[in-house]
Every structure is written in structure tokens, then in C-alpha cells.
Amino acid sequence: FFFLMIRRPPRSTQSRSSAASDVYKRQVLRCRNFDGSFGGVPDAESHSAYVFCCVGALAIAGKLDQFDVNELAMWLGERQTSKGGFNGRPEKLPDVCYSWWIYSSLCMINRQDWIDNQALETFILNCQDVEGGIADRPGNEVDVFHTFFGLAALSLIDKDSSCLLYTSD
Secondary structure (H helix, E strand, C coil), X not given: CHHHHCCCCCCCCCCHHHHHHHHXXXXXXXXXXXXXXXXXXXXXXXXXXXXXXXXXXXXXXXXXXXXXXXXXXXXXXXXXXXXXXXXXCCCCCCCCHHHHHHHHHHHXXXXXXXXXXXXXXXXXXXXXXXXXXXXXXXXCCEEHHXXXXXXXXXXXXXXXXXHCCCCCC
């Protein structure tokens, strides 16, 4: 959503790449909320899928130092429920797809140790069906969407040291 609102820098700009990076950075940071997280557009409710998009965009632009990563990590860590899985926003049920959105965001800011990795892995594995595939929650129907994101999260959990992008503390 927020990428649709971004204006391109003028073509006469000396360094279009740098100017574009600054434009994108400003737009992404405008989506940051009072709780330290990100919404899809300025002033929208924080949501972990948008966190992934915003943190990823800032990581690509080399701008992860432009916000308080610890504040964001706290918000992301609060998404882990007593069942080990993550919800996308407060007061919602855990869902396997958020395992990817949140865990990969934590990896990008080097805060993946702020959550219970074993509980997350167990939650994802409990969402497996005996005939194959992964559901959003244990006992639900499997689908390709949740299977993909569950496997993607499991691959990061097993290799979390290789996903570091942010190294400053």
C-alpha cells in the first residue's frame, strides 16, 4: 500500500538511487506507530505483515538504524502467544503465517533470541497434517499459503545465525 503513495525523485537528480532510497525511507518511517511497530499506511493499525515489509524495505535501503529496533523487537516479542505461535496484532489468535513475518523481521534486526524459538518451532510442527501440509492452527485444514510460510519460518529457525542484517546494539 505505502509503495503506491511514493513519488519518484526527479530524473535530473544526480544520484537517483540515493534520492530514491531517501524517499522510500521517509515514506516507510511515516508508517511507524506510537507502539514502535509499523502499519500499512501512516496512522494505520500496527500489523506484523507490514512490519516485515517496512523492515525489509529499510534493510534493503541500509536504513535499519533509523528507528528503535529494541522497541520494535518488544512489540514483535509480545506477539508470541502462550501456545508458542505468533499473532499478527494484539488480541488475535496465533497463525503459522506470522511465524515467517515476525521471525524474519526479528532476524533482520538481530533480535531473534528475544522469543522462545523452541516454542515457535513446536507450534509450527503441531500445525502439520499427517498427510502433509501445514495449517494456520493445529487441527485446521492445510493450505499452500500456510505450508509455505511455515516451512520458510522453520528454515530460518534452523539457520538463524545466517539471517543477520542489523549488527549495531
